[in-house]
Amino acid sequence: MTKPVIIGGGWAGLAAAIELTHQGIPVTLIESAKSCGGRARRVSYRDTQFDNGQHLLIGAYHQTLRLLAICGVNLEQQIQRSPLHFTFYGDGREQRSIRLPRLPAPLHMAAGIVLARGMSWSTKMQLISASLKFLITGFRIKDDCSVEQLLQREGQQSSTIKALWEPLCIATLNTPTHLASAKIFLRVLRDAFTKSYKDSDTLLCRNDLSSLFVDPAIKFIRDHGGEVLNSTRVNAIEIDPGGIHRVVTDNTMIDATNIILATPPSQAALLLDPLTEQLPQLSKLVESLRQFGYQPIITLYLQYGETCRLPHPFVGFDGTLVQWLFDHSHFGRPGMMAAVISAEGEHSDRSREQIIQTVTGEISEHFADLGEPKQCWLIHEKRATFASTVDVDQIRPANLTPIPGLSLAGDYTATGYPATLEGALMSGIASTHEIIDYWNNCSEY
Ligand SMILES: Cc1cc2nc3c(=O)[nH]c(=O)nc-3n(C[C@H](O)[C@H](O)[C@H](O)COP(=O)(O)OP(=O)(O)OC[C@H]3O[C@@H](n4cnc5c(N)ncnc54)[C@H](O)[C@@H]3O)c2cc1C
Missing domain, CATH: 3.90.660.10 (Polyamine Oxidase; Chain A, domain 2)
Structure with missing residues (x-):
């Protein structure tokens, strides 16, 4: 049987590769850049190395922690884990500080707000009343709206929004509050603050993101019979009504019957668009992929x-x-x-x-x-x-595509999460289900 081919060696593609490898299915992973990791990787400038951008993980990143464990990463060595502690500075001095104590969730959040330094009682009461309301409604709303609209509806004054909600929204959704999706924001709040106090912990990389995940992931894939091809761009995917045939790179063709397309949405659209003439069922998907901001x-x-x-x-x-x-x-x-x-x-x-x-x-x-x-x-x-904007969920595609054997993986797929490492890994794992079923069925014969 031909190995499943994964196009894109970001965290989603690596997650798909680890999951398949872990199930005994070796893969071929193809990455256009010199090194894997995509938007979360180590970069070098002369003799100095750091990540392509500062990342912060939280305890609620359960799939991240699971895959790190599968790859044999020593979490103590690689991650500094601490209870959430936000301290804000302004006008040259400390303004506010919130530290969540080790109490059962969501009590830890209420206690953190009550004990916060530098916040008026009126602000604390606004935060508690909004949090209670969110808890009662299960952190769900019927129709999406902006985070700003949601908070105003819940009686949050603009000073409270500026002091706490806005930094939280921008840090988690990377989208300004007047544009950000309230549905996605509520999902993040629910997962970070209501299940276990450990989920709110902040996890910081002691080294860099490639040492944490990318390098151990590649080692795990190769040690178990898989291939990782770097500096290899996929230029075309050959699929027709008869099925999936191969992927075409700059210098080779690789036969494939199962493909996971783990590139960003704009690249996925470029690869899928030429197929729509023969496979019109892909047209709607390509249109959605082009709509992301x-x-x-x-x-x-x-x-x-x-x-x-x-x-x-x-x-x-x-x-x-x-x-x-x-x-x-x-x-x-x-x-x-x-x-x-x-x-x-x-x-x-x-x-x-x-x-x-x-x-x-x-x-x-x-x-x-x-x-x-x-x-x-x-x-x-x-x-x-x-951009995690209002109603973006309506254009986020599922992992499965209308073509059997072709799945999508990436932080942008319909995970309910904003663009995060955890979202990318959740998507990578979900994209493997069809292949695992196919592989298991084939091996029964
Ligand atoms: C500066 C910055 C800070 C961030 N901070 C945080 C944070 O604090 N916490 C957090 O959880 N998340 C954070 N994120 C988001 C997180 O990094 C992303 O959500 C995640 O890395 C996305 O992974 P992905 O695999 O879905 O996509 P990508 O990382 O984009 O991976 C796609 C891969 O496909 C490859 N590719 C594209 N086209 C082709 C082709 N034709 N052939 C072969 N390969 C191809 C690309 O080179 C790339 O490696 C941050 C992101 C950035 C950039």
Whole structure:
């Protein structure tokens, strides 16, 4: 039997490959870039290495933790796990701090709000009343609306939205509150805060995302008879009404009867579009894939003096361009910080130099002791995530396509989650079900 072919070696494609390998089905994984990992990978600039953007995982990433365990990753060594603790700085000093205690969920959330420092009772009561309402309604709403509309409907004042809901929405959906889908936001809140206190924990990578997942995943796939082809772009998929035949790359053709297409939606549309003439049942899917919008994320890595250290592994900011600052000295990289600006905004038109100048100025206003950074590297991922806008769920495709043997995987498929690592892995795993059934049926004969 020909090996299932997975096109795209991002986290979704790797998840599909691990899941199939784990079921005893070796795969061929094809990735166009020199290294796998897609939007979550290690990059090198001369002798300095960091991720293509700062990532934060949470305890509710159950599939991520499961696949890491399958690949034999030592979680203690690779991940720093802590109870959720947000501290926000503004006007040169600490403004608010919320730490969730180790209590059964969702009591831990209520206690965290009540005990929060720097928040008025009126703000705390608004947060508790909205959280109660969400709990009672099972974190569901009938018709989607924007996060801003939902919060206004629940009586949240604009100061409360700015202080807490907005940073939470942008951090999780990477979409501004006036555009972001309330349905997706509620799903994230439900999974992060209501099941177990451990789900709200923050998980930070001690090394980089490739050491955490990508490298162990590739090793696992290869050690179990699979192939990973890097620097190999798939240019065409050959399918006709008689079935799936092969994929065509720059320098070879690979026979296939099962394909998982694990590229971003725009690339999937390019590969599927030429097939629609013979296979009109794909037309609607191609149309949906073209409708996705995208949101950017900027990460500015800053190398300060080796003794520089923030009071917490990461802190938030009020009213500045920089939204979050992560201190990598907490994971063994003295003086290295990552400043994050998520989603589009008035900064979108600014030059790199203007952004660097503004962000470094804002940081030194709050943490004068840091001094000036010795070096900085700015990574602007223009299509960091699909935009989790109102009603985006209506265009998100299922894993199964109208063509038997052809599945889709990627954070953009219908997981109910925003564009996240966990969403990508959930999708990768779900995309394998048809192949596993097919393989099991074939091996019965
Ligand atoms: C800067 C940044 C910060 C983020 N922060 C977080 C965070 O804090 N927490 C979180 O959970 N998520 C975060 N995300 C989102 C997360 O990284 C993505 O949701 C996830 O990586 C998407 O994985 P994917 O496999 O679906 O897609 P991709 O990573 O886009 O993978 C698709 C792969 O397909 C390959 N490909 C495309 N076309 C072809 C072709 N023709 N032939 C062969 N290969 C092809 C691409 O090279 C790529 O490797 C962030 C993303 C970015 C960019």
